[in-house]
Structures are given as structure tokens and as C-alpha cells.
Amino acid sequence: MKNRINFGPAGNPLGFNGQTVDVCDYIRGLGLNAYEYQATYGVKIQKPSGLKLGENARNNRVKISMHGPYYINLSAQKEDVLERSIERLIQSARAAEWMDAYRIVFHPGFYTKYTPQEAMQRCKGAINDLLEKLDSLGIKKFTFAPETTGKRSQLGSLDEIIEICRSFPHFAPTIDFAHVHARGRGCVKGTDEYHRILSKLEDELGEMVKNPETLHCHFTRIEYTDAGERKHHVLQEMEYGPPLEPLLEVLVDGGWNATIICETPFLEKDALLMKAVHEKILEKKGV
Secondary structure (H helix, E strand, O other), X not given: OOOOEEEEEEOOOOOOOOOHHHHHHHHHHHOOOEEEXXXXXXXXXXXXXXXXXXXXXXXXXXXXXXXXXXXXXXXOXXXXXXXXXXXXXXXXXXXXXHHOOOOEEEOOEEOOOOOHHHHHHHHHHHHHHHHHHHHHHOOOOOOEEEEOOOEOOEEOOHHHHHHHHHHOOOEOOEEEHHHHHHHOOXXXXXXXXXXXXXXXXXXXXXXXXXXXXXXXXXXXXXXEEOOEEEEEEOOOOOOOEOXXXXXXXXXXXXXXXXXXXXXXXXXXXXXXXXXXXXXXHHHHHOO
16 A cells, blocks of 8 residues: 655745635645644634634645644643643643644653653653543543654653653654754764664554554754754755655655654745655655
């Protein structure tokens, strides 16, 4: 069976001037079929708009995900920060249910004074509290998707994301390949590295990430320092990694279903470039 890779922008396309509830009309008109709603500065969408956005996505066969607020730290030292972080994830889950978002992306937290192991235990305790509260509220249709993080001070290495997702129901990973690359100071160079990442995901998480499930991904060119990510760049800035074509080749050869959200500054333009590269690979391989 032919694998399916969806492409779309992180947030509203630069050329779109309408209301967000209608954005998937525009995205589908471009020839794209994914969209990540951005609630990065707070969950502000109301139920009527969330329901309309979900209907718009379904009508256009656009796969919708949601990026939760940046102000989340599940390994925070302060209890009030943990409580606010849990509340923001509850708000995200409620909104995701309205819009029928298949993933809720979020950054797990920071190490601060903790060792990575201590930060992980604090994060897991917060997730247990989160899931209990969601159950008591009757919110059941959600999948949280913790994201690999780009700064070395953040909880969110590939291994840590796998551990979180393996530990809880309703969790599946977001693999931001630029973040993996930046966190590893330029470690993603080509086919071998992508193969190792995807093989590790398949070995550790199995059907959570492989067919018939969809692997949720972010992609951009990225500039980094010793501390990790610094700045996103457009696809045409070839001096920055990670490389795109080897990723798409490994996904195709491995039969992966994936959704790739474009996080470059050019959003829909670069999402279309990603799609064009994918189509050339399929043509070359006769798929």
C-alpha cells in the first residue's frame, strides 16, 4: 500500500487574509492537506469557531493539528507554574476536541535546577494529574504530542519524548527534525541519521507511530549554537540543515504515513516545495 505524506503550514498561510474558520478552503486550494492551528500565545478560540474550523477541515480533507501554548513547563519548580501549565493543556484538549485536531503539540518543559531524570519524574507526575483532571471533566478525544525540543536546556530529547509517550495513554510524539538537528549541534546529516531516528521510533513505539498511524513531524532549516536552536530559515537557504530530500526518501522507502508541518518563515511556499520534492521522489521510484 502506498504511504501517505501530508504537507501543510504551521499557522495561517502568509497569503491568507480571511477568517481562520475558513483557512482550510485556502490550504486545500493551494494543493496542501495539513494545517497546524497555533495557540502558542494562549488558547483563545471559542467553541463555535472551533466547531466551524473542524467542519472546514473535514470538508476539505485537511488533517488538522494544534500547537498548544508556549507557556507550559511540566517540570517547573514552582507548583503554581505546574498548575497553570496543566490548565493550559486542559484548555488545549477542550479546543482540540471542538476542532477535531488529531494531535496537540506542546513543549514538555525545562531542566532548570533538576537533573534530566528529576525533570522527567516531575513531568510524569504533572501528566498523571493532567489525565486525571481531563477524565473528571469528561474530555476524552485527544492525543497529546510532546515535541522534540531544540535547546539543550529543555526536556525533550528524542529519548525523553519516547519515554513520555511510552508511559501514558493518549500520547504520541511530534518529531521536529530541525530541533533534533540543532540540539545535537548539526547531527542530522542524511539518510543514515533519519533511518536511525525512524527505526528507533518504530522499535520503541511500534504502531503508535507506524501504519496505520501517522507520524507527526515539523520541518525547517535551522541555525544553531552550542546551546541549541537559534533561528528558523527557509528551504532555499541550503547552508543550513537538516536536509529535506533524505528524510522524504527514508519515509517513502519505509512505508511511513506522516504529516509534515512546515515551520520555515515561508510557511505555505515551503510546504509546497516539500510536496514537490516528495512527488519527484515518488516519480523517480515509480511509486
